[in-house]
Amino acid sequence: MAKTRKDPNEMSFLDHLEELRWHLIRSTLAIVIVAAVAFVMKDLIFGIIFGPKSLDFPTYKFFCNIATYFNIDSEFCGDELPFTIQSRLMAGQFSAHIWTSIWSGFIIAFPYVLWEIWRFISPGLHENERKYSRGFILTASALFFLGVLFGYYVVAPLSINFLGTYQVSDVVNNEIDLGSYIGTVRASVIACGIMFELPIIIFFLTKVGLVTPEILKKYRKIALVIVLILSAIITPPDVASQIVVAVPVLILYQISIYISKLVLKRQAKKEKQHAQ
Template identity: 75%
Template sequence: MAKAAPKSPDEMSFLDHLEELRWHLIRSVLAVVIIGIVAFLMKEFIFDTILFGPKKMDFPTYRLFCKVGNFLGIDSDFCADELPFTIQSRLMGGQFSAHIWTSIWAGFIVGFPYVVYEIWKFVSPALHSNERKHSKGFIFTASLLFFMGVLFGYYIVAPLSINFLGSYTVSQEVTNEFDLASYIGSVRISVIACGLIFELPIIVYFLTKVGLVTPEILKKYRKISLVVVLILSAVITPPDVTSQIVVALPILMLYQISIYVSKIVLKRQAKKDAKLAAARSKNN
């Protein structure tokens, strides 16, 4: 029996779209799980080298800030021999649970390009041919921005937060003994949150396409966005001006880039509308 030809997006019902979405999600989850299994087998590298890297004072970020402090003649906590805290696991299955969930999140981070690819395969049939042509670099751009955010979170946000919170004490009577899940959660939030925040230009691109965002709106709320970014920077970094500026600057740059992206989308849309209007006038 001959295989039925695939339906075009215009011929698909709502249930057909749901079925299509289900298979894209299944393939995405399967890719994350497979990569997660590989990460599970690389336990020593994932935990000792990557996750516990910001706990060690020979971490590249600490060495850099130490050199900057020495150059400026400032006493820096980044030049210490070790961070004054230990990591414990107080639950019977705490370490195994941390191993499982860390592997899954590692699978998501490494497999992000494929997840974006599956999302793009689901969305792209609804676009016009010229829109698909202009969006060929979507997967590469989205993945690049995400990995840039992940690296920024890992090398800047996570070590600044760990260094401050790990060294902070209210009294010499209290020792910092952090739970394994709490430590991993701090690193994970820093990395994933920054990765998603760096997707701002992509989000603005699609919001502009559907008419929910314009450059004027972005400019109008730029001051409010600045306040939000500074508050966000104050929450995820130590309470010193330098750290907040280091985190805030890339986000503000992404916001400005998003304004330019929105302008480009509207210019292309205006050219397209002008061509359609010219074609209609000729036909009339």
């Protein structure tokens, strides 16, 4: 196992690489263990993944109720989505089972992976910096899982409903490949989970001096365009879906500006105390 941690100031470059190697090993081991549990719990995991395939899914019911209230015909109302999921490869289902378990392991073990990352970088921080960053793991994990839920309950069902029902002609039936369906759900969930880490990313970029509130305000319009482009990539090509995804990201961007201000304010206060 890993050796006792040395003083970071006395560690060589190779020592740091060795330390990083053990953190990566433990993180990978945690993901593999959780993935093994997810592999055994096949019915639960795939029941969750295939949830947006049914029109009984909460998101569809929500939009259907709104449409019904305003007397509008909606594709969210009905018995089932007009497409089937199929596997056309001999090892298709087994391969999907393995990779889905691995990605499930990563999502569930994400807080532990963050903890290992934090254990690696925290010795290089000052005591005050560690004090102000104590909530890093909890906050980053909460944002990630919030993004995962947003991706699963908003982005994934909107994408599946639009793409699964879209037809260029009545003579073409939608028979979706298993890997394609799972990939859509996975991309929606992981992408949103990462996007919701924006405040944490801005926090550290501000700490190292790469970002300031002024820069964030100056490029707010450019950020808006980038967010809309990302929304167009991970959602169906309709304005309503893009707005649904873009709004929370823009809110996170505004929160990031506030966080950047707070970081600089604390740094200025600390420098003032040192000057006295």
